[in-house]
Amino acid sequence: MTSQSQGIQQLLQAEKRAKDKLEEAKKRKGKRLKQAKEEATAEIDHYRLQREKEFRNKETNVMGSQGNLSAKIEEQTTEAIRNLTSSYHKNMESMMKKLLSTICDISPEIHPNFRPAV
Secondary structure, eight states, X not given: OHHHHHHHHHHHHHHHHHHHHHHHHHHHHHHHHHHHHHHHHHHHHHHHHXXXXXXXXXXXXXXXXXXXXXXXXXXXXXXXXXXXXXHHHHHXXXXXXXXXXXXXXXXOOOOTTOOOOO
């Protein structure tokens, strides 16, 4: 009888050790999966930063820097405003004279399509 109970005890102990090993393996697997996920995320972030840097370099090479474009546009706008203002001041007097002469100097004429009533 004692050998039977001793055998059962050994089986129970072996089952407990197997269960403990299984739990430990599950924990190691979970840790490893978490670690692999963190490593993959870090690698993805590194790759993304590298590609964004390459994109910015290519964009700068192709389009030039945004600061230069803004400065050029600002300069062109200022030059256009300056040209329009000088043109306005130069031509204002003559245009006012033409406008007033057109409005005030009326010469009545009969319209070419007018037919007198017979």
